Amino acid sequence: MKRLARYAAITGYAELCASLGTDPTPLLRGVGLEPAGLGLPDRWVPAIAIARLLERSAAATRCPDFGLRLVERRRFASLGPVSLVIREEPDVRSALKFLMRYQHMYNEALRMRLVEAEDVATIRVALELGEPADTRQTAELAMGVLHGLLRDFRGGRWQPLAVCFTHIAPEDISTHLETFGPMVKFDQEFTGIVLYTSDLDAPNVMSGPSIGPYARQFLDTLDARSEATPVTRVRELIELLLPTGRCSVEQVARSLGVDRRTVHRHLAGAGQNYTTVLNAVRVDLAEHLVAGRRYSLTEVSELLGFSSASNFSRWFSSEFGCSPRQWRVTYRTDPIVGAGDALV
Template sequence: MKPLVRNAALSSYVELSQSLGIDPRALMKRVGLDPVGLTVQDRWISGVAVTELLELSAAASHREDFGLLLAERRRFSNLGPISLVIREEPDARSAIELLVRHEHMYNEMLHGRLSEASGLATLKVSLELGEAMAARQAIELAVGAFHQILRSFLGNRWQPVSVCFTHSAPLDTGTHRRVFGPAVEFDREFNGIVFYASDLNAPNPMSDPQLRTYARQYFESLAVSRDTTVTDRVRELIEVLLPTGRCSIEQVACSLGVDRRTVHRHLSASGVTFSSLLNATRAQLAEQLVANPRRSLTEISGLLGFSAPSAFSRWFSERFGCSPRQWRVRRTTQQPSAEG
């Protein structure tokens, strides 16, 4: 399977695109991404589609610095649960090592490597997309995001020794020099940041030693293995796509960057089909939603991807043996005795 990234990789993408006069939703649909699902930051989408989207956006806006402009809008929270931990790490070294070690938790195509020699530290950044394609904007977004993290630890006046890119310089390097300082270099042999190794040991002014233990324990409870299954990914995408009314195996395959036969093959190997996984996920969500009396059944019907409330009611009756309204009434009357 091709690498996936969290929706948060495109955080502020819509706002930046609109500020530059381009239509973000049209471009997202062009690469098979769902603009509605983008609001759920912890869902996963195709890294190849994100990379292509950034290139298309740079071309449409005539801004070779598009990826870097997006990096400027990055926040710690865009990293997900790991952001709670790195804020409390004692120094930049510990934070960067943690980010590199657990990069699969927020971006499966990103690979960072920190090395030290002769008093200098080098943070190299690469992308593994599984196919040959232009990735200038995604690379600049990744390097820019790491630069933002280092600066948050070392202060706004901190400057790296150099920031390197393998691609050629843009026609206008103004944004690059404003963000990175005068030491930005192009046509180099690697993408990344070079800085003094002593910077890694600078104490983190944001860190609270008493909170660090709790943050670590919380993170370890959420930390996932690199072996997250295709079935898990498909289930997550079903949850995202259901409210859009376009939850099909074709749409899921597009989001994963593969064809539908590949999805079928992986699900079959796990002993499930797409329709059975769709029904199981829908049933789990239905129980949660119908139990909430503040949600109307018409609203729930839409959230579960049904074209009409009548279709939802028929499906629910077949699945649970009664209508959604009857199920809600029974749940409500049973609750007091259960609590008692």
């Protein structure tokens, strides 16, 4: 199955091509992407198409650091609703773990793994595109974004112990040195960032009462966007926050940078309220999670934000007319998950 990524992954692509004297249109269409899609950052496209686009663009522009140059045009808000939540995490570790846990919300092909040994931590980055492809440009784009996020979390002058790439160095590494600092290394065993574990436990300097420009303008601009509404954005945040146990309307409002009354006002304008949206998200998720085999039913209840498996079972029965276990038996096409199913 093809992994997907959002158009937001290539924010600034057309502008970069233009600055390098290249028409982006044939390059986009050559990999099956439409130029108009660049104006729809939340639309999903095959990640393999983006990887091919970046490689072809690097060749067409004779710019071997094309992916890194694209990083300069990315914004924190390019992560979508995830950016609103990680901004509020109290320390770097919790922000990073949230980013890793919900990486499928912005790029299904990206895989990040945190490995810690004594006082050193390594964030390993891999790309799973579903088929073989050159990923130099995509890897450098992903690493540039990750490095930028860590620098935002820690503060502008922060530097890692090392930034590693599996591919060999280009002839000119000046952009890499400018982006990552002097500790960039090539032809390494893995692609990733090495840092002190103390960096992970440091406070997230982005967290606090101040509201970033993206969050401040978020709801006010939703009505002008064809594919995003207050309801859809609140739904996205609810889905993100449910497993954390912090899925209150106050937390959603805080993530959006507004007060709860503003959230209620926007939802009411769409004929909704917070309770009905929360329940609708749970219904949609439960239908698929219960029928699938990835999680036990106890784990599903936790992912949906229920305080106990029994509460989840009662809610599920009222919504679907049968218990979660009966639903799984009826609609499952795969083997039983495990002992946790028997609890609900």
